Amino acid sequence: MSEHHKETFLTKYIFSLDHKMIAKQFLITGMFMGVVGMLMSILFRLQLSNPGESFAVLEFFLGEKWAPGGVLDPNIYLALVTMHGTILIFWVLTAGLTGTFANFLIPLQIGARDMASAFMNMLSYWFFFAATIVLLCSLFVESGPAAAGWTIYPPLSALPQAIPGSGLGQDLWLIAITLFVVSSLLGGLNYIVTILNMRTKGMTMSRLPLTIWALLIVAILGVLSFPVLLSCALLLIFDRSFGTSFYLSDIIINGEALHNTGGSPILFEHLFWFLGHPEVYIILLPALGIVSEVISVNSRKPIFGYKAMVGALILIAFLSFVVWGHHMFITGMDPFLGSVFTFTTLLIAIPSAVKVFNYLATLWRANIRFTPAMLFAIGFVSTFITGGLTGIILGDSALDINVHDTYFVVGHFHIVMGLSAIYGMLAGVYHWFPKMYGRMMNKKLGYFHFWVTFISAYGVFFPMHFLGLAGLPRRYYTNSAFPMFDGLSDINEIITFFAIVGGLVQLLFIFNFFYSIFKGTKATENPWGSNTLEWTTPVERIHGNWPGEIPTVERWAYDYSKPGAEEDFVPQNVPLKEGETEH
Amino acid sequence: MMSILVGLIILLSVIVLVQILRVNELVSEVKDQDPNEITDKDNNIQGILTFSIFGVLFLGFVIWQFKYWGVHILPPASSLHGATIDTLMNFTLGVILFVFFLTQPILAWFSLKYRGRKNAVAYYYPHNNKLEIIWTVVPTLVLTPLIIYGLNVWNDITSADTSNSKVIELYAKQFNWTARYAGDDNTLGKANYKLVEGLNVLGVDMEDDTAQDDIVTREVHLVVDKPVLLKMRSQDVIHSAFLPHFRVQMNCVPGMTTQFGFTPTQTTAEMKEQEGEDFDFVLLCNKICGAAHYNMKMKFIVETQEEYDAWIASQETLKNSLTLN
Numbered sequence: 001m002s003e004h005h006k007e008t009f010l011t012k013y014i015f016s017l018d019h020k021m022i023a024k025q026f027l028i029t030g031m032f033m034g035v036v037g038m039l040m041s042i043l044f045r046l047q048l049s050n051p052g053e054s055f056a057v058l059e060f061f062l063g064e065k066w067a068p069g070g071v072l073d074p075n076i077y078l079a080l081v082t083m084h085g086t087i088l089i090f091w092v093l094t095a096g097l098t099g100t101f102a103n104f105l106i107p108l109q110i111g112a113r114d115m116a117s118a119f120m121n122m123l124s125y126w127f128f129f130a131a132t133i134v135l136l137c138s139l140f141v142e143s144g145p146a147a148a149g150w151t152i153y154p155p156l157s158a159l160p161q162a163i164p165g166s167g168l169g170q171d172l173w174l175i176a177i178t179l180f181v182v183s184s185l186l187g188g189l190n191y192i193v194t195i196l197n198m199r200t201k202g203m204t205m206s207r208l209p210l211t212i213w214a215l216l217i218v219a220i221l222g223v224l225s226f227p228v229l230l231s232c233a234l235l236l237i238f239d240r241s242f243g244t245s246f247y248l249s250d251i252i253i254n255g256e257a258l259h260n261t262g263g264s265p266i267l268f269e270h271l272f273w274f275l276g277h278p279e280v281y282i283i284l285l286p287a288l289g290i291v292s293e294v295i296s297v298n299s300r301k302p303i304f305g306y307k308a309m310v311g312a313l314i315l316i317a318f319l320s321f322v323v324w325g326h327h328m329f330i331t332g333m334d335p336f337l338g339s340v341f342t343f344t345t346l347l348i349a350i351p352s353a354v355k356v357f358n359y360l361a362t363l364w365r366a367n368i369r370f371t372p373a374m375l376f377a378i379g380f381v382s383t384f385i386t387g388g389l390t391g392i393i394l395g396d397s398a399l400d401i402n403v404h405d406t407y408f409v410v411g412h413f414h415i416v417m418g419l420s421a422i423y424g425m426l427a428g429v430y431h432w433f434p435k436m437y438g439r440m441m442n443k444k445l446g447y448f449h450f451w452v453t454f455i456s457a458y459g460v461f462f463p464m465h466f467l468g469l470a471g472l473p474r475r476y477y478t479n480s481a482f483p484m485f486d487g488l489s490d491i492n493e494i495i496t497f498f499a500i501v502g503g504l505v506q507l508l509f510i511f512n513f514f515y516s517i518f519k520g521t522k523a524t525e526n527p528w529g530s531n532t533l534e535w536t537t538p539v540e541r542i543h544g545n546w547p548g549e550i551p552t553v554e555r556w557a558y559d560y561s562k563p564g565a566e567e568d569f570v571p572q573n574v575p576l577k578e579g580e581t582e583h
Numbered sequence: 584m585m586s587i588l589v590g591l592i593i594l595l596s597v598i599v600l601v602q603i604l605r606v607n608e609l610v611s612e613v614k615d616q617d618p619n620e621i622t623d624k625d626n627n628i629q630g631i632l633t634f635s636i637f638g639v640l641f642l643g644f645v646i647w648q649f650k651y652w653g654v655h656i657l658p659p660a661s662s663l664h665g666a667t668i669d670t671l672m673n674f675t676l677g678v679i680l681f682v683f684f685l686t687q688p689i690l691a692w693f694s695l696k697y698r699g700r701k702n703a704v705a706y707y708y709p710h711n712n713k714l715e716i717i718w719t720v721v722p723t724l725v726l727t728p729l730i731i732y733g734l735n736v737w738n739d740i741t742s743a744d745t746s747n748s749k750v751i752e753l754y755a756k757q758f759n760w761t762a763r764y765a766g767d768d769n770t771l772g773k774a775n776y777k778l779v780e781g782l783n784v785l786g787v788d789m790e791d792d793t794a795q796d797d798i799v800t801r802e803v804h805l806v807v808d809k810p811v812l813l814k815m816r817s818q819d820v821i822h823s824a825f826l827p828h829f830r831v832q833m834n835c836v837p838g839m840t841t842q843f844g845f846t847p848t849q850t851t852a853e854m855k856e857q858e859g860e861d862f863d864f865v866l867l868c869n870k871i872c873g874a875a876h877y878n879m880k881m882k883f884i885v886e887t888q889e890e891y892d893a894w895i896a897s898q899e900t901l902k903n904s905l906t907l908n
């Protein structure tokens with residue numbers, strides 16, 4: 001395959017089979033959706049800090065119907081929250097993150113010319129693209145987009161009479177998610193097969209870079225859990241359109257008694273969270289993988305405790321399937337089950353702690369090179385600690401009674417999942433940009449981007465814990481209806497201020513990204529002095545990755561600053577010297 | 584007009600940015616440097632920044648928040664089990680904050696201390712089984728009491744004896760709450776959603792003997808120090824009965840009944856003395872349920888037995904109000 005087949009614009013940029021191009025398609029679609037989702041959060045933050053006030057931006061983006069006189073409509077508030085969550089969770093941090101880095105890194109880091117099935121890979125992107133179009137269309141329907149929360153609990157999501165967003169908007173949401181699941185499954189199966197079968201000579205499992213380990217486990221999680229989401233969504237579609245009663249029972253809506261009996265919304269919750277909880281690890285694990293790689297390379301040290309890192313990943317992934325009930329402590333579930341879920345949930349803290357300590361040990365006596373990627377990776381460790389710790393409160397059923405569904409949860413999951421995964425993703429983009437585009441991203445803009453992001457992100461999400469501990473429920477259009485929350489308005493103003501600053505600075509990142517694609521300084525083959533195989537490929541992108549033979553792997557990926565080596569890195573394809581032992 | 588202006592401003596900022604970057608690159612070119620190479624100077628600046636922002640600014644901000652916003656943490660607990668939840672919470676918070684203030688400074692300190700220099704070499708240290716065992720075992724040891732303590736509290740709350748509790752139904756619908764007292768027999772009459780009609784907003788089956796003395800109200804009065812058992816139902820979508828002061832939360836799910844028992848320990852009058860005249864116990868909805876989710880509330884009043892007796896005596900039974908009208 002080393003000979004280049006003829007490429008037209010269409011096959012090179014649009015219907016590309018090359019995993020590197022598909023990765024970029026995922027990345028750019030994800031970035032676009034990221035901007036949309038972020039903009040939504042700023043719009044609804046304006047309402048939360050200044051309830052009932054008129055804003056020209058609201059009217060500009062939402063029009064006279066959804067923001068009459070520049071004041072956000074309560075139904076549209078819920079629609080924005082729902083779409084914001086959906087977009088960030090699925091579009092940005094599932095497809096955008098895994099789609100980008102699994103596609104880009106798997107063949108390059110294991111030494112393969114492409115994915116096992118390049119065609120399936122292309123299909124995976126195009127299903128994702130179709131899902132994106134459908135989801136975006138739902139923003140323009142008459143009754144508004146889906147508005148039942150990203151968790152779309154029925155009956156709210158099942159009955160158009162309950163909230164306008166549960167009309168056509170919810171249908172489109174469900175179609176989009178169905179397409180999305182197909183895309184994930186096509187991608188996931190491909191990743192698994194590729195990693196298991198197409199590793200180059202010498203790339204044993206125990207020499208796999210941690211990025212690949214993380215992506216492999218993520219793909220397995222996805223393949224096991226997404227079908228459950230699909231069935232969960234299908235049953236909802238039946239209830240909505242074909243009169244079945246899987247989730248519906250004893251309902252009067254708008255004065256009309258429905259015929260449905262015998263169904264249970266709790267069934268939906270079980271199905272949903274059986275995916276939903278692994279999903280948060282589907283978001284987190286690729287970031288863990290990327291961060292492990294970035295920290296090791298820029299510390300110029302091997303990642304500390306490689307085996308423990310792999311073991312912790314596997315344990316976290318396994319546990320993530322047996323903790324879904326922690327989202328349902330107060331649904332009336334059997335209290336004994338609640339105890340079991342508390343136990344399994346708190347167990348996750350152990351492998352997570354091991355990971356944190358191993359990161360700290362990697363930084364110990366390092367020779368840290370502060371690239372923007374490295375800063376984001378260190379930022380990840382910080383948010384992972386902060387958010388992981390508040391999880392101990394939420395995972396404890398007794399404590400969850402009082403913070404469930406409050407802003408404490410919003411603060412917790414944004415920090416541990418939202419921020420951590422976004423930092424991981426940004427670290428990955430800064431780190432692999434030279435390999436993706438053959439140019440460097442601007443360092444100074446990168447630094448500026450990181451610091452403003454880091455400060456404003458904590459400024460947005462840390463104060464939310466206090467709102468939640470004061471008892472403020474999430475998904476409230478305003479907290480001015482209850483005098484007990486009157487003292488919280490200064491917190492809300494601070495949050496909105498930082499949200500705007502943090503949002504704006506992301507535009508600077510996007511500018512840096514596109515500017516550097518065209519005008520960045522030229523990159524060398526291995527600008528960071530890395531060991532993994534992708535850095536042995538030429539700067540010029542070619543289909544097939546290596547012009548000649550695929551390199552064979554002779555050692556693990558983490559020989560940084562190894563005593564006896566001439567340089568502070570030894571690429572994986574360099575044979576062991578006489579008498580040298582593998583780590 | 585507005586949009587054209589905004590568009591122009593954006594365009595101009597992009598052009599300005601591009602020019603700044605060009606100049607920056609030209610300057611480096613003249614000096615024969617690579618503008619994107621990470622120099623020792625960068626490492627110094629970023630290392631110091633990391634220490635000051637991760638280690639000083641952020642941790643300072645956290646302390647500042649506890650100082651100024653700490654008052655918001657957990658409004659005073661006004662139920663028996665609420666006090667045990669709060670003790671568990673304080674214990675857990677203590678552990679969490681300890682670990683937080685242990686690990687975050689290490690991260691900040693290492694970033695500063697081990698910032699890179701061109702001719703320095705890192706210490707090759709791939710693993711140390713003993714250390715790794717230590718930091719697997721220590722978190723386990725810390726978590727064990729947390730888990731056991733937490734499960735004990737949970738167990739006490741959920742398996743409390745409710746046979747002597749006064750039974751009150753909470754009925755949720757878009758977007759308000761209704762309550763029903765079980766009356767002298769302390770048993771709620773059967774209900775069926777098909778029977779909801781006119782004044783019988785809860786669909787109570789008036790054929791049922793136990794329904795005869797049921798009382799439907801728009802606010803809930805409780806007797807201080809007397810246990811109650813709340814039974815929740817919903818008419819349309821999922822709602823959630825959230826009483827933050829009592830540390831009570833339970834979903835209201837159409838098609839099924841859920842429950843939560845507790846004992847209030849403070850009267851509204853006592854709370855007003857502590858918290859100000861505006862204070863009231865309040866029931867919120869805490870599960871997204873539609874446009875007015877944010878405004879779905881009902882007042883709870885905790886009072887002495889005499890006050891309660893007077894109030895309940897003044898309430899019409901459901902049967903009477905149905906036949907009277």
Ligand code: HEM
Pocket residue numbers: 038041042045081082084085086088089093148149150151410413414417418419422460474475476477499502503
């Ligand atoms: C500019 C940054 C962001 C801001 C200001 C922001 C703000 C918020 C707020 C205030 C809510 C709660 C609204 C409510 O419950 O009424 C929310 C919900 C949510 N956010 Fe964000 N967020 C941001 C970024 C992210 C990121 C990076 C993620 C990725 C995980 C994310 C995922 C979610 C999800 C899943 C929800 C829940 C949606 C729902 O309740 O259905 N957000 N966001």
Ligand SMILES: [Cu+2]
Pocket residue numbers: 276277280323324326327
């Ligand atoms: Cu979960």
Ligand SMILES: [Cu+2]
Pocket residue numbers: 822823868869870871872873875876877879
């Ligand atoms: Cu509600």
